[in-house]
Amino acid sequence: MPDSSVSPTLDLQLSWRGAYGRLRAFPGRLEAETDYQRPARTAVPMDEVQAWRLGPCDEDAVCVEFVTPQETYRVLLDTPDERVAELAVRKVLGPPQQEG
Template sequence: MPDPSVSPTLDLQLSWRATTGRLRFYDHTVHAETSFERDAPTQVPMDEVYGWRIEPCDFDAVCVEFVTARDTYRVLLDTRDERVARLALERVLGASLPSEG
């Protein structure tokens, strides 16, 4: 959980078709939460993430997929935020995984 006294350098979020997704970027970390394909809002266990990618979800949303050994967490973002999210994720987490499509 991020320190509430520290403001993120970038905060992207989307509420879409009864789901929510949020990416908060700090100097050298990213925090993610999602309710997409989940029973309740879920924090992505970033310490377990070994890769990420951005895939289309629909005509007006993209999925940022965070891959762990046990699960894939999908965080929905507006298609307009895809480029800035990709740049910020590359800065913090390194290169993305190959596309599954």
């Protein structure tokens, strides 16, 4: 169980057009929550993530997509946060999945 007293090294949040996204980076682990294209806010099961990718979601937002065997979780983030989000996720999960 992760130590809840440890502060994240990065905490990105976006509430946009009724959707919520949050990505928190800690030393060696990530936490993410989303309600984008979902009926309720959901924690991404990071221990099940097999791949990830990052790219535009809409005109004013980017998505970090976390791919698990069952489904893909899309976490909305602000466009200016794209680069720092990519660095944080890459540090924990390795390189993103290539399109194609």
